[in-house]
Amino acid sequence: MSLKSLSKSDAPKNITNSEKKIGDNDFIISKTNKKGKIIYCNEIFTEMSGYNASDLIGANHNLIRHPDMPKITYKIAWDLIQKKKEFFGFVKNLMKDGGYYWVFAYITADLDSSGNIISYTSVRRKSPQSAIDAIAPVYKLLIDAERSGGMEASEKLLADFLAEKNMSYEELVTALQLGAK
């Protein structure tokens, strides 16, 4: 059992192209405190990420953030969950061995009896390959935009992309998860 929780500097530097597929009936579950530090994870989480629960508890959730993920995804997520709204999205996560796994993620705030946020919970499941194939190139464009023009450029690119499809972010994500092209 580790005495000190892991931090982003402990994440693997050797990113590989090795993909682990989540099982059809698997759910990866974690809970964080209000700052995004992991306070609970289920067994499937440890199996998929490659870390022990003792490494994960107390670690910032960004430990498993993959460099192929655009910042804007997490901005959308945090903006929604801090307003007690639900987030849905496709996430590529980084495993301890440098590999990755894709999931369809749901994040929501946990409230006390007075309606105050006390923690956050995320449940993730398998996403259809068609959704991953559709979203991965969009994420690449968003990352390029973030590199050259920051979050503003990324936000504009996403807004233009959605306007062209005549869809909201939620509608796009739902359609992709349902397997629509």
Ligand SMILES: Cc1cc2nc3c(=O)[nH]c(=O)nc-3n(C[C@H](O)[C@H](O)[C@H](O)COP(=O)(O)O)c2cc1C
């Ligand atoms: C309940 C919950 C679950 C989260 N799950 C993930 C996750 O699986 N992968 C991930 O990269 N970020 C996840 N995040 C978002 C992270 O907190 C963080 O915003 C993200 O990794 C980007 O971190 P960075 O801005 O420090 O790079 C989660 C946040 C919450 C509240």
